[in-house]
């Protein structure tokens with residue numbers, strides 16, 4: 001559905017995309033991850049046909065971005081990071097306005113408005129002025145606007161990043177529902193828990209390239225590794241950590257009075273305790289957990305530094 005090969009984008013001397021490759025399958029939600037300033041919005045703007053690029057091949061639905069730009073733009077919906085609306089309009093007035101711009105007649109606009117307002121769960125606020133909307137409501141209205149032209153591909157730039165937990169949940173629920181409509185979603189974010197909830201595939205953009213692209217389930221399996229989070233009463237001292245010389249310990253991280261022990265298999269907790277007591281007796285708690293996407297992201301990025 002989206003096929004990007006060797007994409008290069010420079011802003012003057014600033015080489016932002018240095019040969020980006022990724023593939024997004026039809027109907028999937030693709031989580032596009034990267035640090036602030038890594039080039040996510042730049043990539044989004046290129047895919048939306050808003051800005052150009054220096055080199056590379058982009059195909060969406062087998063259509064080439066350069067040869068079929070105008071046609072492609074009609075099949076893409078785009079929600080920018082901070083969508084702007086006329087605050088004095090109600091959501092209904094705004095959607096009417098969008099419908100007219102797109103050339104729909106009155107009946108089509110009414111049908112479309114009902115369908116979209118229900119999708120983004122703004123039924124109760126449709127006649128309220130947008131200026132009084134919360135950030136979450138504005139993002140949901142933004143999704144409705146980006147869906148107005150029945151897009152096959154939806155580009156969502158950090159749709160949940162500035163929202164509170166409830167607002168984020170609403171937006172992620174809507175994205176989950178889009179899967180049922182068979183829309184391909186390209187979602188940029190740095191909120192890893194959102195990616196874990198909704199994405200099928202994840203791509204990490206770092207240093208101008210995609211350093212990892214994998215199905216989320218496969219990625220989690222590959223990096224599945226137990227971690228023991230240990231809390232001490234006292235601050236952990238670096239010298240003591242050195243004493244933890246066991247073959248089953250793969251990595252140790254520590255900050256203040258907590259330690260993360262990355263091990264290669266599940267170890268009997270009594271043995272863990274015994275080992276830890278050798279370095280410090282002030283243990284408050286030992287918790288076993290699996291790696292989450294955040295741990296994986298940090299590892300993959302640091303391997304590529």
Ligand SMILES: Nc1ncnc2c1ncn2[C@@H]1O[C@H](COP(=O)(O)OP(=O)(O)OP(=O)(O)O)[C@@H](O)[C@H]1O
Pocket residue numbers: 011014016034035036037038039040041042043
């Ligand atoms: N119009 C522009 N002119 C010059 N440089 C730009 C322009 N837009 C972005 N940049 C630079 O390109 C780099 C990537 O920016 P971009 O906004 O694409 O990153 P991002 O991953 O979306 O970051 P964030 O998560 O903070 O939104 C940054 O160094 C930024 O300063």
